[in-house]
Amino acid sequence: ELPPVAILCEAGKHLVALDLRTGAPRWRSRGRGLNAPRVQRAGRVLLVTSAEGAIDALDIASGEVVWRFSESLRFAGTPAIWGDRVVAASGEPGSSTGMLHAIELYSGKPIWKRELPLPPSGAPIATRDALLVPTGGSREARLCAFEPQRGAARWSCHDPGLDNGGKALEVDDTLIVNTPSGRVSAIELETGRTRW
Numbered sequence: 355e356l357p358p359v360a361i362l363c364e365a366g367k368h369l370v371a372l373d374l375r376t377g378a379p380r381w382r383s384r385g386r387g388l389n390a391p392r393v394q395r396a397g398r399v400l401l402v403t404s405a406e407g408a409i410d411a412l413d414i415a416s417g418e419v420v421w422r423f424s425e426s427l428r429f430a431g432t433p434a435i436w437g438d439r440v441v442a443a444s445g446e447p448g449s450s451t452g453m454l455h456a457i458e459l460y461s462g463k464p465i466w467k468r469e470l471p472l473p474p475s476g477a478p479i480a481t482r483d484a485l486l487v488p489t490g491g492s493r494e495a496r497l498c499a500f501e502p503q504r505g506a507a508r509w510s511c512h513d514p515g516l517d518n519g520g521k522a523l524e525v526d527d528t529l530i531v532n533t534p535s536g537r538v539s540a541i542e543l544e545t546g547r548t549r550w
Contacts, residue, residue, distance in 0.1 A: 356398060357373060357380065358375060359371040359372060359373060363391055368382045369391065369400075369417075380415075380417070383402075391403065392404070392477075394433050396435045396440075398413060399411050399413070399414070408423060409424075411423075411462060420460075423457055425453065425455070427451070427452070428444060428445075431476055431477025432477045436502045438460065439465060440455075440456070440458075441457075442454075442457065443474035443477070443487050448473070450473070451473060452469070452470035452473040452489060453467050454467065454468045455467045456502070468507070470487060471489060471496060472496065475495060475517035482524065483544075484500065484508060485500045488516035492517075495512070495517040496512065497541070497546070499543070499546060508546075514531040514548070515531055515537060518533060528543060
């Protein structure tokens, strides 16, 4: 029974929820400046990450902060949703470390975290049976796969272009990656092998 709203960034400082029936603001985010926020919706929860380095979970109906999760490393990209889990990668570009976090969607409690071989170079991707994270950059760029329940590492392969703005689509047991340069690749989700 959520009201129909559109969430917009207002002057780079606040999020505002506009009632789609009337155009009137229902709520505005409070507090810190957002500085190019990235948002992901999951049911009643709106997940917001920004340059500040935390994930805020807002109630879509009221705009109230339900929970906040922060780490010493800033979060990179928009979080992904896998079932009732928020999956987020943290790490600074150019550093040598990164972490992958699984957080309970409705409580904000950490479930597990795993060290990444290199800092994340893009947002995590949640597929049916795996969590994928592009890491590193240029020639050292890797795509790492993790098991969603406990975060065990599954495989790692050369990044097909997600670090350069490529977009991914899961089709059956394959990840299709389309890059801005026009290259398209198919990665086998079970093994990380390049099919074509």
